[in-house]
Amino acid sequence: MFELTAQDSQSKARRGRLTTSHGVIETPAFMPVGTQGTVKAVSPRELRELNAQIILGNTYHLFVRPGLDVIRHLGGLHQFINWDGPILTDSGGYQIFSLAKLRKITEDGVHFQNHVDGTPAFISPEIAMEIQATLGSDIAMVLDECPPWPCERDYAATSLEMTTRWAERCKQWIEANIERRTPTRAHAHTLVFGIVQGATFDDLRKQSAEALVEIGFDGYAVGGVSVGEPEELMMRAVEASEPSLPADKPRYAMGLGTPPQLLELVARGMDMFDCVLPTRLARNGTAFTATGTLNLKNAEFAMQKKPIEDGCECPACREFSRAYIRHLVKAEEILGLRLITLHNLHFYLELMRQARDKIGTGDFAGWRSAFVGNYRRD
Amino acid sequence: MFELTAQDSQSKARRGRLTTSHGVIETPAFMPVGTQGTVKAVSPRELRELNAQIILGNTYHLFVRPGLDVIRHLGGLHQFINWDGPILTDSGGYQIFSLAKLRKITEDGVHFQNHVDGTPAFISPEIAMEIQATLGSDIAMVLDECPPWPCERDYAATSLEMTTRWAERCKQWIEANIERRTPTRAHAHTLVFGIVQGATFDDLRKQSAEALVEIGFDGYAVGGVSVGEPEELMMRAVEASEPSLPADKPRYAMGLGTPPQLLELVARGMDMFDCVLPTRLARNGTAFTATGTLNLKNAEFAMQKKPIEDGCECPACREFSRAYIRHLVKAEEILGLRLITLHNLHFYLELMRQARDKIGTGDFAGWRSAFVGNYRRD
Numbered sequence: 064m065f066e067l068t069a070q071d072s073q074s075k076a077r078r079g080r081l082t083t084s085h086g087v088i089e090t091p092a093f094m095p096v097g098t099q100g101t102v103k104a105v106s107p108r109e110l111r112e113l114n115a116q117i118i119l120g121n122t123y124h125l126f127v128r129p130g131l132d133v134i135r136h137l138g139g140l141h142q143f144i145n146w147d148g149p150i151l152t153d154s155g156g157y158q159i160f161s162l163a164k165l166r167k168i169t170e171d172g173v174h175f176q177n178h179v180d181g182t183p184a185f186i187s188p189e190i191a192m193e194i195q196a197t198l199g200s201d202i203a204m205v206l207d208e209c210p211p212w213p214c215e216r217d218y219a220a221t222s223l224e225m226t227t228r229w230a231e232r233c234k235q236w237i238e239a240n241i242e243r244r245t246p247t248r249a250h251a252h253t254l255v256f257g258i259v260q261g262a263t264f265d266d267l268r269k270q271s272a273e274a275l276v277e278i279g280f281d282g283y284a285v286g287g288v289s290v291g292e293p294e295e296l297m298m299r300a301v302e303a304s305e306p307s308l309p310a311d312k313p314r315y316a317m318g319l320g321t322p323p324q325l326l327e328l329v330a331r332g333m334d335m336f337d338c339v340l341p342t343r344l345a346r347n348g349t350a351f352t353a354t355g356t357l358n359l360k361n362a363e364f365a366m367q368k369k370p371i372e373d374g375c376e377c378p379a380c381r382e383f384s385r386a387y388i389r390h391l392v393k394a395e396e397i398l399g400l401r402l403i404t405l406h407n408l409h410f411y412l413e414l415m416r417q418a419r420d421k422i423g424t425g426d427f428a429g430w431r432s433a434f435v436g437n438y439r440r441d
Numbered sequence: 442m443f444e445l446t447a448q449d450s451q452s453k454a455r456r457g458r459l460t461t462s463h464g465v466i467e468t469p470a471f472m473p474v475g476t477q478g479t480v481k482a483v484s485p486r487e488l489r490e491l492n493a494q495i496i497l498g499n500t501y502h503l504f505v506r507p508g509l510d511v512i513r514h515l516g517g518l519h520q521f522i523n524w525d526g527p528i529l530t531d532s533g534g535y536q537i538f539s540l541a542k543l544r545k546i547t548e549d550g551v552h553f554q555n556h557v558d559g560t561p562a563f564i565s566p567e568i569a570m571e572i573q574a575t576l577g578s579d580i581a582m583v584l585d586e587c588p589p590w591p592c593e594r595d596y597a598a599t600s601l602e603m604t605t606r607w608a609e610r611c612k613q614w615i616e617a618n619i620e621r622r623t624p625t626r627a628h629a630h631t632l633v634f635g636i637v638q639g640a641t642f643d644d645l646r647k648q649s650a651e652a653l654v655e656i657g658f659d660g661y662a663v664g665g666v667s668v669g670e671p672e673e674l675m676m677r678a679v680e681a682s683e684p685s686l687p688a689d690k691p692r693y694a695m696g697l698g699t700p701p702q703l704l705e706l707v708a709r710g711m712d713m714f715d716c717v718l719p720t721r722l723a724r725n726g727t728a729f730t731a732t733g734t735l736n737l738k739n740a741e742f743a744m745q746k747k748p749i750e751d752g753c754e755c756p757a758c759r760e761f762s763r764a765y766i767r768h769l770v771k772a773e774e775i776l777g778l779r780l781i782t783l784h785n786l787h788f789y790l791e792l793m794r795q796a797r798d799k800i801g802t803g804d805f806a807g808w809r810s811a812f813v814g815n816y817r818r819d
Contacts, residue, residue: 100768104775107760129743129768136744137764145760365507366514382485382523386515390478390507397482397775 064254064281065313073428075305075332078419081282081313083149083201084252085141088116090313090334091418093325093411094151096342099124100144103342104397104404107146112378113408114416117149117201119337122194123158126184127177131197139199151202151337154191154258157209157286157318168208170225188232192255196240200253204284205233207258212292219262226260227274234278254281256315262287263296265303272307282313285333289318298327305332322351322414323435329418330431336415341407346400348392351410355439359403364389377409378402442632442659443691451806453683453710456797459660459691461527461579462630463519466494468691468712469796471703471789472529474720477502478522481720482775482782485524490756491786492794495527495579497715500572501536504562505555509575517577529580529715532569532636535587535664535696546586548603566610570633574618578631582662583611585636590670597640604638605652612656632659634693640665641674643681650685660691663711667696676705683710700729700792701813707796708809714793719785724778726770729788733817737781742767755787756780 069078081088095102095110097118102110110118120140125131137143140150156173159166163175165183172187186194188206195203207226210219237255257275261267275283285304288297301316308314315335316328325336341351348360352372357364359371370380371388379388379402391399414434421427447456457468473480473488475496480488488496498518503509515521518528534551537544541553543561550565564572566584573581585604588597615633635653639645653661663682666675679694686692693713694706703714719729726738730750735742737749748758749766757766757780769777792812799805 099772099774100765101774101776104779106776106779124772128772129764133743133764133768137746137762143762143765143768145765365511368515384515384521386507386511387478387521387523390511390521394477394502394506396477396479397779398479398484401482401484401775401779 065311067311069423071330071422071427072425074330074431076329076418076422076427076431077310077332077334078422079313079334081334083117083254085147085149085201086116088149088335089419091325091329091415091422092116092335093415094119094335094337095408095411096121096337096339097144097146098339099128100140102408103346104401105342105408107144109378109405110146110408111148113405113412115148115408115412117151118146120150120152120198120200121155121158122152122191122198123155123162125198126155126194127179127182131194135197139197141199149201150199152195152198152200152204153317154204154206155186155194156191156206159186160209170228172206188229189236192233192236192240196253202254202256202282204256205230205258205280207260207286209287209290210260210262212262212290212296214262216262216264216267219260219264219267223260223267223271226258227271227278230257230275230280231278234280256280256282256284256313258284258286258317259304259308260287261300261304263292263300265299268300268303269307272304276307276309280312282315282335283308284315284317286317288316289320294324297324298331301328301331301333308332321440322411323438323440325411325414326418326431326434329422330427338411341411342404345403345407348399348403350403351407353434354437356441359385359389359392359399361389371403371406372410375406375409377406379406443689445689447801449708449800449805450803452708452809454707454796454800454805454809455688455710455712456800457691457712459712461495461632463525463527463579464494466527466713467797469703469707469793469800470494470713471793472497472713472715473786473789474499474715474717475522475524476717477506478518480786481724482779483720483786485522487756487783488524488786489526491783491790493526493786493790495529496524498528498530498576498578499533499536500530500569500576501533501540503576504533504572505557505560509572513575517575519577527579528577530573530576530578530582531695532582532584533564533572534569534584537564538587538589548606550584566607567614570611570614570618574631580632580634580660582634583608583636583658585638585664587665587668588638588640590640590668590674592640594640594642594645597638597642597645601638601645601649604636605649605656608635608653608658609656612658634658634660634662634691636662636664636695637682637686638665639678639682641670641678643677646678646681647685650682654685654687658690660693660713661686662693662695664695666694667698667716672702675702676709679706679709679711686710699818700789701816701818703789703792704796704809704812707800708805716789719789720782723781723785726777726781728781729785731812732815734819737763737767737770737777739767749781749784750788753784753787755784757784
């Protein structure tokens with residue numbers, strides 16, 4: 064399913080190909096986030112034109128609205144949203160912990176009330192896998208508990224052990240049901256990724272990774288990052304997890320990050336990324352460039368004929384000036400955030416395309432340090 | 442500039458071709474409204490794919506934001522917004538009367554403070570023409586006073602006389618400046634339309650139309666409609682104005698209307714229309730169909746696999762179900778209002794395309810009465 068095609072000699076960066084039911088993903092890969100069954104402000108056609116290889120769907124959001132009955136009736140998530148490429152779905156755990164009300168975690172699973180209408184619901188490791196099978200995910204994630212930051216060691220250790228038992232139950236469900244053909248998945252095979260937890264404790268990260276590898280998954284995610292911790296601790300959590308992960312399986316750093324962070328994570332052996340920054344910041348008027356972000360609301364852009372970024376081949380930069388996009392943002396016109404969203408997604412996708420190229424040609428190290436050096440951090 | 446190519450035998454409906462600096466407009470024509478330099482939620486590329494022939498820009502809004510300096514510096518409105526088809530601009534008068542604060546109307550013109558930041562400004566007939574020349578409009582409208590509804594006869598008569606004098610001043614400005622080549626209009630020729638006023642008084646409408654024709658314009662608009670009056674009075678205002686307008690010039694019914702109203706207005710000899718209904722209602726989840734509007738928020742659509750309208754060739758109906766679009770609207774996702782906007786604009790543009798066909802083949806009367814009969818009014 065996963066094939067490494069190149070390995071950087073000066074870092075842990077790798078280039079690979081992950082085969083899913085809906086197509087091949089060249090890694091390192093960025094996955095645009097389609098929380099509620101749409102990458103915000105973007106159409107599936109635009110995603111295809113941006114060469115997005117895979118998108119992410121949020122199980123919790125889709126479970127709450129429109130609900131599984133609707134998606135099942137419409138033929139699964141791919142058909143519902145008219146996206147025929149690969150889809151990765153999370154387990155729903157992260158949103159239950161961050162959004163839902165009245166959560167109660169037990170060994171069995173999580174009781175919660177959703178944040179939209181307060182309807183009570185229960186999700187277990189088995190139910191999380193079943194929901195993702197109903198959605199028709201190409202890559203499903205195990206249910207985990209994602210502890211907040213900061214987190215006491217005792218809590219992290221206890222939580223991690225339950226997360227490991229939950230991962231085992233997910234694996235058992237998959238093995239018992241892997242040949243089960245749902246109406247929406249007559250031919251398909253879902254890949255399942257485990258999620259390494261352990262907060263900021265190196266030994267717990269190692270313990271978690273080893274336990275998951277022992278169970279055996281199609282890929283491994285580093286979770287419990289992007290929860291408010293400083294960048295240094297985030298990098299360390301990845302560094303502590305990675306050595307225990309098998310080289311021949313894809314690694315996914317969840318919910319990350321800024322452009323320089325992505326390259327640093329690629330250098331630390333990570334292959335897949337998802338992040339709301341390109342879409343979320345776009346809706347606030349912020350665009351990514353090779354030298355840092357631009358806030359297009361600023362008056363300095365009012366008269367500028369040039370595009371957001373010179374030489375950029377995205378649909379916004381090919382056709383529109385900074386002055387026009389600034390006007391749209393100031394006037395709160397939807398086209399403004401549409402154009403910046405397209406630019407930002409192109410920027411992230413193109414960054415990963417270049418990383419793949421540079422790893423393939425052996426030029427990753429110099430390119431990475433030049434990019435990170437040129438990028439102004441806010 | 443305007444050529445009639447067919448005339449319905451059972452009504453005043455006409456088919457024609459209006460030539461502008463940026464292309465030919467087949468009439469009857471619907472003009473999507475691009476208030477602030479963008480048809481809300483739609484890109485220029487999408488407008489071209491919808492076969493929009495001409496779009497409308499609002500002079501007042503563009504004057505207030507981003508301002509003429511920006512648009513002049515960026516090379517005129519076409520280049521600023523990346524639309525190379527024809528653009529009609531209004532004079533700004535209507536918005537000054539409906540949006541601006543502290544208006545003071547004198548024979549000279551209108552003093553006002555804009556609704557965004559309160560900056561005081563003054564607009565006269567001459568300034569309105571100059572602004573539209575700077576924008577680079579293909580069709581400019583004279584400055585008029587648009588009285589509210591209801592309106593006393595005395596006010597309507599007095600206002601109308603000033604509007605006529607203003608129209609004369611606009612014509613004089615154009616004649617004095619028509620060969621003037623601005624940086625943005627090296628080759629172009631602006632068409633100028635007069636605006637018939639007279640509120641709901643048949644004789645004032647006739648007086649207004651005759652006075653404008655005496656001055657002589659490239660086309661004639663019926664203004665002072667779509668100001669809250671009942672449909673019957675709106676139709677009557679058009680019927681009272683139309684007989685005084687020359688057959689060989691285009692007629693533009695301003696700010697109208699619903700789909701059946703458009704056909705009724707075509708039957709009354711109107712050629713051009715602009716209306717915010719397709720875009721504004723879309724943002725509220727309402728879609729147009731041949732049998733009336735659908736509110737896609739309604740629960741009945743939650744499980745429906747079919748498109749908004751069977752057989753519709755718009756980008757939303759070709760690819761997406763009612764169930765998905767309903768989900769997007771309920772979840773307040775931008776893609777939802779984008780898709781309904783595309784559908785609604787397609788509906789209006791297609792309605793006018795069919796009207797042109799039916800006038801050309803002599804089948805307008807039966808088609809019109811069938812459409813109006815099938816369309817459920819809310």
